[in-house]
Amino acid sequence: MKIVADENIPLLETFFRDFLGENGELYTCHGRNMTPEDVADADMLLVRSITQVNEKLLAGSQVRFVATATSGTDHVDKKWLKNNNIGFSSAAGCNADAVVDYVLAALDNMTDEHGIQLQERTVGIVGYGQVGSRLYDRLKALGVTCLVCDPFKEVPGGGITMDDLVNWSDIISFHTPLTDSGPHPTFHILDQDRLQRLRPGTILVNAGRGGVVDNNALKQRLQEQNDIIAVLDVWEGEPELDPELLDLVAIGTPHIAGYSVDGKVRGTAMIYQAACKYFGQPETIRFHEVVPAPSLRSLTMSEGVSPQIAATMALKAVYDIRRDDRCLRQAVRKHPDAIAREFDLLRRNYPKRREFSTLEVIMIDTHPAANDPVAGLGFRITE
Numbered sequence: 403m404k405i406v407a408d409e410n411i412p413l414l415e416t417f418f419r420d421f422l423g424e425n426g427e428l429y430t431c432h433g434r435n436m437t438p439e440d441v442a443d444a445d446m447l448l449v450r451s452i453t454q455v456n457e458k459l460l461a462g463s464q465v466r467f468v469a470t471a472t473s474g475t476d477h478v479d480k481k482w483l484k485n486n487n488i489g490f491s492s493a494a495g496c497n498a499d500a501v502v503d504y505v506l507a508a509l510d511n512m513t514d515e516h517g518i519q520l521q522e523r524t525v526g527i528v529g530y531g532q533v534g535s536r537l538y539d540r541l542k543a544l545g546v547t548c549l550v551c552d553p554f555k556e557v558p559g560g561g562i563t564m565d566d567l568v569n570w571s572d573i574i575s576f577h578t579p580l581t582d583s584g585p586h587p588t589f590h591i592l593d594q595d596r597l598q599r600l601r602p603g604t605i606l607v608n609a610g611r612g613g614v615v616d617n618n619a620l621k622q623r624l625q626e627q628n629d630i631i632a633v634l635d636v637w638e639g640e641p642e643l644d645p646e647l648l649d650l651v652a653i654g655t656p657h658i659a660g661y662s663v664d665g666k667v668r669g670t671a672m673i674y675q676a677a678c679k680y681f682g683q684p685e686t687i688r689f690h691e692v693v694p695a696p697s698l699r700s701l702t703m704s705e706g707v708s709p710q711i712a713a714t715m716a717l718k719a720v721y722d723i724r725r726d727d728r729c730l731r732q733a734v735r736k737h738p739d740a741i742a743r744e745f746d747l748l749r750r751n752y753p754k755r756r757e758f759s760t761l762e763v764i765m766i767d768t769h770p771a772a773n774d775p776v777a778g779l780g781f782r783i784t785e
C-alpha cells in the first residue's frame with residue numbers, strides 16, 4: 403500500500419507499519435504544498451488542517467481512504483469524497499484537552515496581568531462540542547459561571563442565543579467549526595455589530611478558526627477603543643496574519659492551541675484506528691503504548707501551600723503561553739516579509755508541550771476543598 407501523508411503527523415511509521423508491510427511506501431511532504439501528482443498513486447491520504455482535500459487534489463487519483471489527524475474538517479470536501487466512494491475519518495476530539503489547557507492558561511495569564519478573578523466573571527462558551535463541553539466542565543469545577551450557545555446541542559442551562567451571550571458574558575471563548583452555510587453559519591459570527599456591543603473589559607478568546615471572528619472589525623474596535631482584551635490562536639488568512647492586529651491583541655499564538663504531544667499522538671492513533679476499521683486490519687498499536695512519558699511527571703507542594711497557589715504553579719510549570727506569544731511576535735518583527743513561512747516554522751518546530759492531566763500534583767497536609775483549583779484545572783492530585 404502507498405500512503406501519502408503530511409510530514410507533521412507524528413509516529414506515522416510506528417502506527418502504520420502493518421499497512422506498509424515489506425513493499426509498501428510512505429511518502430511524506432509539507433501539507434500546504436501537497437499536489438495532485440503527490441497523491442495520484444496513493445491508496446491512503448493522511449492530512450492535517452493545512453491541506454485542502456477536494457476534487458482538485460484527488461480527481462483521477464487512486465486514493466481510497468482519507469483521514470485528517472485533526473478535529474476540524476473545514477479543509478475537507480466530505481461531500482465530494484462520499485460521492486466518489488472514498489472513505490473518510492477525522493480525529494474528533496483528539497486535541498480538545500490541549501485547547502482547554504490553552505484557554506485556561508490564557509485566562510490564568512489575564513488573571514495575573516489584569517487582576518481578574520475568574521470566579522467573579524461569566525464565561526460565554528460558543529460551541530458545546532468536544533472542546534466547549536470540556537472547557538465548561540473544567541470551569542464549573544473551578545466554580546466559574548458559564549453560559550453556553552450551541553443551537554445544535556442540548557446544553558447545560560438550556561443554552562442561549564449568540565446575541566444574549568454577547569450581552570451577558572465577561573469572557574467569550576469560541577469553539578465552533580468554521581461554516582458559511584446552513585441555519586447557523588459561524589463565519590464572522592463575531593461581526594462588527596457584535597464587536598461594537600462588547601462591554602469594556604470583555605476578554606475574547608478565539609482558538610477555533612480565524613474566520614469565526616471578523617479580524618478587520620476586531621482590529622478596528624481595538625484601534626478605536628482599546629478597551630477589550632483579545633487572545634487569538636487562529637487568524638483569518640493564516641498562515642498570513644495582520645501584524646497590526648497582532649500588535650493589538652493581548653496574546654497571539656500561531657494556531658498551536660491543540661498542539662500538545664498527547665493531542666498530536668492521539669490524532670495519529672485515531673486515524674490509525676479508523677484506517678484499520680476501513681481496511682479490515684486488526685489494531686496492533688495503542689496510544690498509551692507509544693505516547694512518550696512526560697519530562698515532568700509530578701510536582702510536590704510544600705506543606706501549607708494553598709491549593710490556589712499550587713494550581714497556578716502547576717499550570718506555569720506545564721505550559722508557558724507567554725513563550726508562544728513572544729515567539730510569534732519576535733518572528734513577525736524579525737521577518738515582516740515572510741510571516742507565513744515563520745508562522746508555519748513555529749508550528750513545525752513547536753516544543754513538546756504536555757497536557758495538564760499528565761502532571762501529578764502532590765499536596766501535603768491540605769484538605770480537599772470544593773472547587774479545588776488544582777483538580778479543576780485538570781491536574782491529578784495526590785494527598
Ligand SMILES: NC(=O)C1=CN([C@@H]2O[C@H](COP(=O)(O)OP(=O)(O)OC[C@H]3O[C@@H](n4cnc5c(N)ncnc54)[C@H](O)[C@@H]3O)[C@@H](O)[C@H]2O)C=CC1
Binds near residue numbers: 475531552588
Ligand atoms: N486552535 C486549535 O489548535 C484547534 C482548533 N480547533 C477548532 O475548534 C473547533 C471546535 O472543536 P471541537 O469542539 O473538537 O469540535 P466539535 O465538532 O466537537 O464541536 C463544535 C461545536 O460547535 C457547535 N456549533 C456549530 N455551529 C455553531 C454556531 N453557529 N453557534 C454555536 N455553536 C455552533 C456544534 O454544534 C458543535 O457542538 C474545530 O472545528 C476546529 O475548527 C480544534 C482543535 C484544535
Ligand SMILES: O=C(O)C(=O)[C@H](O)COP(=O)(O)O
Binds near residue numbers: 474
Ligand atoms: O485539530 C484541529 O482542528 C486543529 O486546528 C489542529 O490543531 C491544527 O493543526 P494542524 O493540522 O494545522 O497541524
